[in-house]
Amino acid sequence: MSEFDYDLFVIGGGSGGVRAARVAAGETGAKVALAEEDRYGGTCVIRGCVPKKLMVFASEYRHAAKEARAYGWDMADGDFHWDRFKGKLEAELDRLEGVYRKLLAGSGVETFDARAKLKDAHTVELSTGETKTAKHILIATGGRPVRPDLPNADLGMVSDDIFHLKALPKRVLIIGGGYIACEFACILNGLGVEVTQYYRGAQILRGFDDEARGLIAESMKQSGVDLHLGTDIVEMHSDGGDSDLASPVGDAQYGAAAQSAGHEAGKPIHVKATNGETRVFDAVFFATGRKPNSDNMGLESLGIEVGRKGEIKVDEYSQTKVPSVYAIGDVTDRVNLTPVAIREGMAFVETVFKGNPTAVDHDLIPSAVFTQPEFGTVGLSEEQARAQEEIEVYCTSFRPMQTAFAEGEGRVLMKLIVSKANRTILGCHIVAPGAGELIQMVGIAVKMGATKEDFDRTVAVHPTMSEELVTMRNPVRTA
Structure with a gap:
């Protein structure tokens, strides 16, 4: 025993x-x-x-x-x-x-x-x-979402709370520029909410490929998100009295979302920003980080x-x-x-339990950001790759057939980062509808060590957006 x-x-x-x-x-x-x-x-x-x-x-x-x-x-x-x-x-x-x-x-x-x-x-x-x-x-x-160290931060929501809303706010301010902030900016905008987003950095989605995140930012603005870069919140308060929001759930110990009875539109929240403006919102959503x-x-x-x-x-x-x-x-x-x-x-x-020592492999993990359009990525960004070695960049951006026919403005991006030394694909970045599905397949090839010539030898599936990944013949730049 x-x-x-x-x-x-x-x-x-x-x-x-x-x-x-x-x-x-x-x-x-x-x-x-x-x-x-x-x-x-x-x-x-x-x-x-x-x-x-x-x-x-x-x-x-x-x-x-x-x-x-x-x-x-x-x-x-x-x-x-x-x-x-x-x-x-x-x-x-x-x-x-x-x-x-x-x-x-x-x-x-x-x-x-x-x-x-x-x-x-x-x-x-x-x-x-x-x-x-x-x-x-x-x-x-x-892990759990955290609120910033700011007076009256309890007036705002965190990501755990968003699913418990009793009603959608008419006007929401989202604080942050990471994937959670950007995804929910797109979601709420798509559901008909007036979305304003403040991010203190120079561009959203820090750490991702610059060209890709630039296109996503422009697409978000084009679709109606009022995005303010280089902007942060200074102070916030309601019109007096206690907030009608449920008690903070994001800073409690793990699993605390269960104690939330759900949020509903409460008193208007007045927010002063670093740009000097004071604006009024029905809800403020903090997407400013998570904590183990x-x-x-x-x-x-x-x-x-x-x-x-x-x-x-x-x-x-x-x-x-x-x-x-x-x-x-x-x-x-x-x-x-x-x-x-x-x-x-x-x-x-x-x-x-199986006697087979297995180290976790954290290399070349594909991932997706579910903005609109989606962003799929695997491997190094252009910025990371050129800091490491000499590279070639293959890239194209265009309006896809479905969008162009409907006279829409949305553009997609297909991008490959290639090592000059051994021709392997160091990174792939896709901004397009369904990019999460696409990057899963590309991730297999990149994980296997595929070269640019392996991509070139692959016959295109036509007409598709993703055929561009195997038809780009000349680099747009080298670094």
Whole structure:
């Protein structure tokens, strides 16, 4: 009989934690338990990727009737009804949470609907008062959005709150220029909200390819987003009294979104900006960063190293300084993407339970930003690549056939960054409808080390936007 209650105790029921728990239990016969204080599925399923993508789909129908008329259809414009959509959205999230619970139960994982923290290297203490021991402990608690250090910041929303709105605001201010800020600017604009966006930097989507983010910024402005660069918020206040918004959820410990009863339009919010303007909005949405959920977990007292932002420090096998404790996903602040957390969970199981030490591969990860148009990217930006070596840049931008026929203004971008030394594709950047789908396929080729000549040898699929990736013969510049 084991000296521990479990072979593995997982803290956190998001995508990475659930995958690690059920694979360890189902494929290796390990005795596994998992604790989650909020909803199963974590940020991605409950308050991130999935509901956001459904909102993206909803927002894209705004101009469908206009485009259909250009193609000969007698179709009238309509109105968006948030309450109808919200009901279906909540039902879908409930269904998905049920799927996660069934997957765990079907794999033999014992679950605890409770908050967990570490008592020692092999003991977990639950908020129910119970303590459980385990040979290995895996922390997969994810991250949370944070508010800026600003008076009355509680008047604003964070990304966790957006899905709980009782009604859409008429005028919203979005603070931030990262992918979350830009995605929701496009979503809310598409749903008919007057969107203003402030970003203190010189251009949105910092860290991505300059040419791509420039096109996205122009497209956002063209579609109606009132984007102000080099602009930040100085102060904000309502017209007196308490805010009608629910209590802040973004700065609480992980899973705190469950305590939100939902937001509704409250008193107008007066915002003063660094450009000197004071404007009034129905809602303010902070998309100014996220923080790992590592607070009050007993980590430091055990000697587990935690970084400046709260990220748990781990080695290439996701192991902390305490040999029995591992961490994966956003709480480690390595590459904060759901598929990466899942891969890290699988590598953990291979290493610890299958005797096959597997380092996590964080190189050449394709990703997508669901702005309108979408942005798909893999590998190095032009700026990163030319700082590393001599390169050739192949690039084209054009109005795609579907848009041009309907006399629309939207443009797409196809871009390849090529090493002069060995001709490998160092980066690919696509700004276009469906770019997320396209970059998944390109990502396979880039991961395999494809060269520009491999792309050139591939016959084009015509007529498509993506055929440009294999028909660009001459570089537009070298660096």
